[in-house]
Amino acid sequence: MQATAAVLNQPNGPFSIEQVDVAEPLAGEIRVAIKAVGICHTDLVIASGAMGLQFPAVLGHEGAGIVDAVGEGVTDIKAGDKVLLTFNSCGACKPCSHDEPAYCNHFVPLNMVAVRGDGSTRITRDGQPVSDNFFGQSSFATLAIANQRNVLKVDDDADLSVLAPLGCGIQTGAGGVLRSLAAKPGESLVVLGAGAVGLSALLGGLIAECSAVIVVEPQESRRALATELGATHVLDGQGDVAAAVRAILPEGADMVIDTSGFMPVVEQSVNMIANRGRIGLLGVPGSLDAVLPVPVVQFITQGGTVRGIIEGDSDPHVFLPELIAHHKAGRLPIERFSKSYRLEDINQAIDDAHHGKAIKAILLID
Ligand SMILES: [Zn+2]
Ligand SMILES: [Zn+2]
Structure with a gap:
């Protein structure tokens, strides 16, 4: 399906707003229509070409949105659900089985390399692969493919434009x-x-x-x-x-x-x-x-x-609901240091972050 993405074509950008194709979700995958995505320092570190990022690429790892489609075997999430995205983990290694997914033995390949183990991508541009799967999401785009492990359903009244950065920087x-x-x-x-x-x-x-x-x-x-x-x-x-x-x-x-x-x-x-x-x-x-x-x-x-x-030792399915409750109760007023931009203004948002004009920049999508 066609989507608009902020594509990084060379180290350190700029990001370029382009049309891409996002594949149908495979087994265990969840496709999300992104409504808000925070910009985190790690996006900018990786954008420099660190960790062997292959260009072109779509980054973004504090996504939040509405589920658009789910792959085979996904039973706890359905189309129309409001969700927050977070870091990915394998669910099978020793740290994962001890509820410490932030220290998953496969954390780097699952989150940092922005390409799947088999080298395939779920985002293409003019039929050519675009590095994706960054933090199991690549959410600087109108559509992102995530996984059961890194998707958290939230209440229908949750304000995604505020809560998006919970999935990385805040947690x-x-x-x-x-x-x-x-x-x-x-x-x-x-x-x-x-x-x-x-x-x-x-x-x-x-x-x-x-x-x-x-x-x-x-x-x-x-x-x-x-x-x-x-x-x-x-x-x-x-x-x-x-x-x-x-x-x-x-x-x-x-x-x-x-x-x-x-x-x-x-x-x-x-x-x-x-x-x-x-x-x-x-x-x-x-x-x-x-x-x-x-x-x-x-x-x-x-x-x-x-x-x-890493990630505040978060076990996202336990800790993100706690943070949402703290926010609701006024104990986590992240709006006080967040600033909203349109996805198209991603380069301005990054520039503002570099110059101290934005502490937490959040990109919004209609
Ligand atoms: Zn693991
Ligand atoms: Zn981050």
């Missing part, structure tokens, strides 16, 4: 605090970076009833927004950030979560934590070879932990 930040670091009431939290993921981590800390949430962010407008959203303290990230944190929390922080990937500040996280403190890393550094040196004796003495985080 990554909020889940990083609520699930990966397992924040408890009364604990203190430092969030490095106040983009959409960092602000979601802040909101996760507030949901967990953390006693102090310190947000470290160089942009003044984002620090102001963090304060409005409930951060107890903000720091600009200049100078000795660990000392600034300890000026607020003399014993150190129970948790530090990095959403920035900015290593000069991330390296200081080891001096920010309290005894039994946990550091969560989810911001991808500019260099894929970046290293975090850990002071071993200090960490032994403190019982410190450093761990990596």
Whole structure:
């Protein structure tokens, strides 16, 4: 079936709005008419040609829409259902069978490579293959092919133009605090970076009833927004950030979560934590070879932990409904840092995101 897609023809774009063909869903697949899709930092990393992306390609992995058709064997989702799309997983490996699909043994090929294992694509342009299946969806398009594992049915009254980014960026930040670091009431939290993921981590800390949430962010407008959203303290990230944190929390922080990937500040996280403190890393550094040196004796003495985080340890069929309930109750006001664009204006949206004019850009489709 014909669809309109934002096609990436070369590294770093621009995206070009073009007509493509999207195949009928095969067994286990679900075709979705996309109504809203968030732009996530990972789209831009992959658009650079990282992870071996083949051009042309359709990216997009925070899709939300209405089911258009389902393949054989799909019984829990039907045409007309309102759905959110999220990351894909195999459902059969050890992490998947332990309800940890974010650490699926096949996460990279199922989400990052944007081509199926057999090299086939479900999107074509003038009969030629277009790399698709990015995060099991490729949703910068009016139609996307997803899979049973990464489609979540939502209520008919759900506002997809708001909820679309739950499927990646929001669950990554909020889940990083609520699930990966397992924040408890009364604990203190430092969030490095106040983009959409960092602000979601802040909101996760507030949901967990953390006693102090310190947000470290160089942009003044984002620090102001963090304060409005409930951060107890903000720091600009200049100078000795660990000392600034300890000026607020003399014993150190129970948790530090990095959403920035900015290593000069991330390296200081080891001096920010309290005894039994946990550091969560989810911001991808500019260099894929970046290293975090850990002071071993200090960490032994403190019982410190450093761990990596994908998708906030989300098990989407459990965690996304929880996030939707938090949003409904006003505890996850993601509208406060979202900005809407038309799909055709994707290049403008990306430019605005690069220049700090949009924190979470969401593309809308009629
Ligand atoms: Zn798996
Ligand atoms: Zn993402």
